[in-house]
Amino acid sequence: MKESPRISNVVILSVLFILFACQIKAQDTLIYKNNDKRIVKLLELGIDEIKFRNLEDSSDVTRVIEKAEIKEIRLANHEIIRFNEDLMDARLSDDDQKKNQAIKLNFFAPLMNHLSFSYERMIKPWVNVEGELGVIGVGFANNEEDASGFLFRGGLKLIRRPDFQVRGQKLTHVLHGKYFKPEILYNRYSKRITYDPGFFSTAPSYTDKLDYSNLSIIMNFGKQYYVKGGFLIDLYFGLGYGAQFVNGKQVKDFNSSIYQSKEDYNDNFPYTHLQGNASFPISFTFGMRFGLAF
Numbered sequence: 001m002k003e004s005p006r007i008s009n010v011v012i013l014s015v016l017f018i019l020f021a022c023q024i025k026a027q028d029t030l031i032y033k034n035n036d037k038r039i040v041k042l043l044e045l046g047i048d049e050i051k052f053r054n055l056e057d058s059s060d061v062t063r064v065i066e067k068a069e070i071k072e073i074r075l076a077n078h079e080i081i082r083f084n085e086d087l088m089d090a091r092l093s094d095d096d097q098k099k100n101q102a103i104k105l106n107f108f109a110p111l112m113n114h115l116s117f118s119y120e121r122m123i124k125p126w127v128n129v130e131g132e133l134g135v136i137g138v139g140f141a142n143n144e145e146d147a148s149g150f151l152f153r154g155g156l157k158l159i160r161r162p163d164f165q166v167r168g169q170k171l172t173h174v175l176h177g178k179y180f181k182p183e184i185l186y187n188r189y190s191k192r193i194t195y196d197p198g199f200f201s202t203a204p205s206y207t208d209k210l211d212y213s214n215l216s217i218i219m220n221f222g223k224q225y226y227v228k229g230g231f232l233i234d235l236y237f238g239l240g241y242g243a244q245f246v247n248g249k250q251v252k253d254f255n256s257s258i259y260q261s262k263e264d265y266n267d268n269f270p271y272t273h274l275q276g277n278a279s280f281p282i283s284f285t286f287g288m289r290f291g292l293a294f
Contacts, residue, residue, distance in 0.1 A: 027055060029074040030065070033093075042073065045081070069094075092173060092228060099230050100174050104291025106132070110139035114271045116151060118289060122174045128157040130181065136189045136271050146209075149189025151272050155220070157181040175293055176226035181236070183220060185285070187272050188213040193265055195258060206258050214270045216242030216283035230293040242275050242283035252278040 028042040030052070040052040040063075049064050050073070073081040100122040109116050116134025123129050131154035137147045160178045188211075195206045222236025244267065246254040251266050259265055266277050273285040 028052070028076055030070055031072045031074065032069060033071045035071075042075065045073075092226075096226075096228060096230065097173065099293040102175055102230075102232055102291045102293040104232060104234060104289040106134070107288045107290055109134065109287075111141060112269075112271055113137060113139045113141040113143060113147060114151065115139055116272075118291075120157065120175065120291075125174060126159045126161055128159065128174070130154060130157050130183075134272075136187065145191040145193075147189050147191040147271070149187060149212075151185075151187035153183055153185040153272070155181050155183025159224075173226045175232060176224060178223045179221075181220040181222070181238075183218055183238075185216040185218055185242075185272060185283070186214065187270060189271065191267075195264060208256075208258060208265075210265060211247050212267055212270060213245045214242060214267075214272070214275060215245075216240055216273060216275070218242075218273070218283055218285055220285070226293065232289070232291040232293055234289040234291065236288075237286040238273075238284070240283045241281055242273070243281060244270065244275055244278075250278070 027039050030038045030040055030050070032038075039055050041055060042050070042052050043062060044051040046067075048067055050067055050070060051062055051064050053060065054063055067083060070083055072083065075081070102120045104118045104120065106116045106118065114134050114136040115138050116132050118130055118132035120128050120130040132152070134151040136149040136151060137143055158180045159174075159176075160180075161172075190209060190211045193208045193210055195208065218238040218240035220236050220238035222234060224232060224234040226232060244251050246265060251262055254262070254265070256265070262278065268275055268277070273283050276282040
């Protein structure tokens with residue numbers, strides 16, 4: 001007996017429906033941490049990675065993704081595999097990795113009678129630019145010298161690349177690591193100098209108002225720590241050469257009949273750093289900054 005075409009079509013459609021149902025049943029779903037979804041065929045669940053095939057791709061290309069990017073996997077058999085966040089995990093999120101600039105406060109500056117903020121930005125991986133602006137004469141210290149002025153410092157921060165890897169962990173960030181930073185430091189301020197000739201001198205004491213400016217080239221060494229969420233701690237010290245000017249002249253060229261020696265008006269602590277005298281023009285700086293990355 002000859003089989004009718006209608007019955008053959010029904011059989012073909014039934015077979016296609018079963019195959020389609022099996023295909024649907026074999027689908028797995030990846031749920032990303034940002035709640036995006038991807039329908040896949042899960043191939044392997046490793047220690048750090050997930051291997052799968054994209055069902056929308058007709059090829060048999062095997063794709064790989066880090067487990068840290070996935071919140072959960074919904075298997076075809078309705079089983080759900082969830083990945084809880086490990087509070088001890090050193091890996092940084094994608095949001096953290098996108099933060100490549102920061103604003104920081106010089107923590108000890110108010111104790112030294114000035115206030116300053118710095119701005120840091122990545123210009124390319126492992127090379128950042130940083131500048132700092134501040135005001136002299138404000139802070140917690142008693143301003144007995146009636147000091148007032150401003151400061152500027154800036155330079156390139158060369159961050160050391162890590163020389164090791166830990167499996168499954170992103171230990172690097174563009175704002176984290178040991179660094180070397182050559183910089184230029186300049187400040188300008190006025191302050192009151194009280195000159196006391198001494199107990200055995202008949203000369204009267206004298207109060208003078210002098211204008212100072214300092215220019216230094218300093219090589220800084222430090223380490224900046226990036227904490228999850230964008231908090232920064234920056235520790236540094238630096239050494240270099242500097243020159244000090246009084247009333248527009250270098251200390252060695254400044255003369256006044258009021259003072260007995262240049263040490264009477266040479267300012268060894270010009271607020272932003274330690275400065276040697278004209279015969280030993282060494283500049284030394286150190287500090288700690290706290291900041292937020294964005």
